[in-house]
Amino acid sequence: MSERLDRFGSVETPLVDIRGLTVSFDGVKVLHGIDLSIAAGEAVGLVGESGCGKSVTWLAALGLLPKKASITGSVRLDSTELIEAKPDVLDKVRGGRIAMIFQDPASALNPVIRLGKQVGEALALHRGLSGGAVKAEAKRLFDLVGIPDAARRLDAFPHELSGGQNQRVMIAMALAGQPDLLVADEPTTALDATIQAQILELLGDIRRETGMALVLISHDLGVISQTCDRVCVMYAGRIIETAEAVELFQQPLHPYTQGLIAALPPLEGVRRRLDPIEGNVPEPWNLPPGCAFAPRCPRHSEACDAGVPPLAMKAQGRFAACIKTAQAQSARTSEFVFA
């Protein structure tokens, strides 16, 4: 996978190509120029703590932010530009080419509309189905995502199903338009551990069957690691490291990524005191002058405050936005390796 990344950290024939995407709310910039490309069929993880801009990136790309957000930059799907696109262009892309599912399935489904109808709406919009065909296809989708007793569940309302079942409905709804890319925004955060495992497995199965690309947005490094080929780590509105998943977790380059992994309690091996990242994530209206992570960084020096470090290639397929990280070969071997 990493060979496909060019020296700018982009895949060569992207399905979706995001360039210089910025978002501000009331004059406060929360996204500072995101460059990210997704190839057909690949699974990319976006990981970071709350407020880092991982969800905003995709809400902006699909025009789902409130009107007061001001957006610049470019998001291309094949040859279609999505930023400032006309509503009818966006409506065809949303759900048809790029589908999105959200964190809390109980509130993401309309409480007063039957589930079958909510899924059917997408089928009518993107597949031109009507009448009995909608119902038959909706039932097939419910079966596909593993909802037991699918025919009866079509007539149910969201409150009659558990959280995990509702997330399956959300996935069925997302699949209705046969999208090329599914953006899953914290799809399992509101679910129990065993149900989370079910949903992640389902997403993997569907990807294998349909060849659909997946962007998984999560704060949970473990979830990302289990599901994704490539990972982008975000901090304070920027991508600060990107690499193939296995490499990223074996040898994180950016001090923030290293810190995130070290802060995570391990499930096996010797228990030792955790290494937290000291301090707090800076507020978007109060960013430090240079590298946003500098005030919390154990390797911070004056040079870090001079300017924002660009996301630079450190080795084949490895990119980090840190002036302290030299080429990967000379980077210190990470102590933060977990089996």
Added chain:
Amino acid sequence: MSAPLLQVRNVARYYSMRRGLLGRPVDVRAVDGVSLTVERGKTLGVVGESGSGKSTTGRLALGLEKPDAGDVLFQGSALPALGTAEWRKVRARMQMIYQDPLGALDRRLSILEQVREPYDVHGIGAAKERDALAVKLLQSVGLRADQGERYPHELSGGQRQRAVIARALATKPDLLVCDEPVSALDVSIQAQVINLLVDIQQELGLGLLFISHDLKVIRQVSHRVAVMYLGRIVEEGEADLLLSTPAHPYTEALVSAAPVPGRRARPRIVLQGDPPNPAARPSGCAFHPRCHAARERCKVESPALLPLPDGRLTACHVAHDQANFLKAAS
């Protein structure tokens, strides 16, 4: 031998729940015969999914709810009745920390005022010295004196949880019940708070009842772990033993489902079916409909929580049969 700090003996808590506006009331056993012990200076982790009864167990342990059966002993004596003067006295020595620190703090009072409040309520120290005491307490949880002047919404989530911990420590408790104390926090902040709790425990010799859905967090802080499923403990034992070689199939599934970075290749056990509903408890072993090892016996006979040769307690017919077989073979 002195009595353990906290002993929960066979407690049960039933609710009458109505399904929908018109449904018949159903008896729901939120907690159904749970026994556990917290020793001084040690942490008992309680892990489980929604509906497992772990939070209710925490409230029962503090006497915030009255058990429908069983009893709770604090330092060997039964908890006084809720709301009495004796209860308040005992309660000062047992404190609770919740998931949402913003909800636990009063928005209209500064952090310092809130940390000082227990001193005023319980008449600890001379009135003039209480501010100084409170500042000292804030510093001990890693907050600066100037942060004490602020109001809850002016602090970050991690700082708020520190303030809650400081306030809980004001009465010099012997026991802390923590219900998902770090679940609302970001990873990097989570580690700060976990370290703080561990440090405080070592310094003050507190007993901790630590409730969480997160196995990694539970393992980090706990000496012993109890796994709950549908209102009962299904496995309990020394933390490393339990989590490295789980004996109960549910514990095994939980460990397997815990997302750990870099652990990709390992095959996962994915449990089928929904999380269980306390209002419709399956017959026999409540876990049997989702269990890969379930046998006929599991459908009819509820397994008792019994010790295995390695010392842990497990409520599983299959695990006990295996242990007996090995014993007979050797």
Added chain:
Amino acid sequence: MLRFFFIRLGRAALTVALVVTFAFIVLRLSGDPALIIMSVDAPPEAIAAFRKAWGLDDPIWLQYLRYFSAIGQGELGQSMRDGRPAIQLVAERIPATLALTLPALALKLGIGIPAGIYAALHRDSLTDRIVMITAVAGFTIPSFVLGLVLVLIFSVQLGWLPSGGQESWRHAILPVLTLGIGGAAVLARFTRSAMLEVLGQSYIRTASAKGVPWAQVVRGHALPNAAIPTVTIVGFMVGSLIAGAVVVESVFSWPGVGRLLVVAVSNRDLAVVQCILLLVAVTMVSANLIVDLLYGVLDPRLRSGAKAGGH
């Protein structure tokens, strides 16, 4: 469902009984009808005879029991003034009141709901602010002030419309406007906030994310949810069809139920007052009952017992 219905019905009956009792007590305590109707200078024998005829000499609990059992038999008493059945007096006035309140209700719904929806969809725009300022003005100005202002402008200054009476449909325009503007303002504010609340929900974003055009998101996803809280206030408006025009009828000398009530109260014409209050209580309570049932229709979460789905 039936059980739910009967519980609500029982509660409604209790509410009506309480209203009637309250009215009975207040009226008996607030003055002697004999003195007011017969006038203070009437010969004592006449007053005594009047009291006896209407049973006013009996102990108050007996009067109450008699009154209550009469209601039970559908007997609402006679006017102390002209001896006609109270129910007949009131019934005669109902059409006149409805002639004001029904068009006013249409006005409230027709202006208030669309204005609220529009304001919510164009939040913080100039139109939103204008709608909201108008709405605040509309419901803070008391209806008698608004009525007088309208009379000043359209009758006195411009001379376009009559200022009172009931001769033609033109006489109804000003009272209907007076009633409608205040209600529309309340409804606009309410609809706006209900709509804003719904538009902020996650399922609206979900609908947009699956490619539903915005107009359809609003119609198909937002409105059905925003309707749930709005039904409450509309129900209240329907419930006050009979009693909601007391002030306006007085301002415009419109011979409806409201004016009858004012006259009957000042006369201590007990049967008529009680009859009107009973009518008001019954309409209000029935409107509430309908609202409760409508909730069940609009919000599937409230009728979940019917289907044993889920876990």
